[in-house]
Amino acid sequence: MTTEGTVEAFRKAESLVAQRRPLEALQILEPVLDIASDKPSVQLLAGRAYLFSAQFQRAELAFLRVIELDPSDHYARLVLGRTLQRQGRLSEAQTQVRLAATMYPDPAYQEALGEINAHLAVANAHE
Template sequence: MTDDHELQPPPITFPGRGPETAYRTAHDLLSRRAPREALEVLEPALEQEPRNTGLRSLRAWAYLLRAQLAKAEAELAALVEERPDDDWARHALGRSLERQARLSEALPHLRLAAAMSGDPEHELAVLRVERRLAETGQTSYDDLT
């Protein structure tokens, strides 16, 4: 006899086809912190449209959630190179570098993202990395150039 009080989650379904549906579905999955499932949706869509920046951004987000930091960094670096004004990609790149303890490389990206967006969370990331650099006596990447 099954426990009548235990609820089972509904199965995940992926209605429709195409990059628009993949984007919506993957975004929903990532917001629910299901990066593996999101990648399963994104990869086929990216095979159809490999240059789609929206899908690539979601893939980078999934990599960040899975702590696949080298993959996230590569995807985000390419996105930032293509669109230097994308404050989300720049901030995410900075966070990826920060999580790899590459603070001096992270700081310029975090500073630019904070300046572009005015987002308090971005500003806090700058302060956090600056403090960690000061605590370790490291020099910021900006100071080296």
């Protein structure tokens, strides 16, 4: 695949993820992952597609790879937290979303953290 073809495939996959068509996006993204697995943007897009298709373990691995490549990526931490939350791993999710909200004090991040905190409070009340 040429550089131009890789960019085109990435953009097409990005569009499909935005349209909530993650399985199609992953098919198109597969050769891009083979070539550019060390690119945070490629891993982030793959992680989002995995998350949207409920492939939580794959999503987690992709988001962890983004954080390994770029520890300052607050969005990767947010979606990693959401992925962990979907797996019922609330304490781990809280840690990642808290970090994301600290790095990037956006109301949406605070809302996500509040949601996880509420789930944890309910879970702790039932123990």
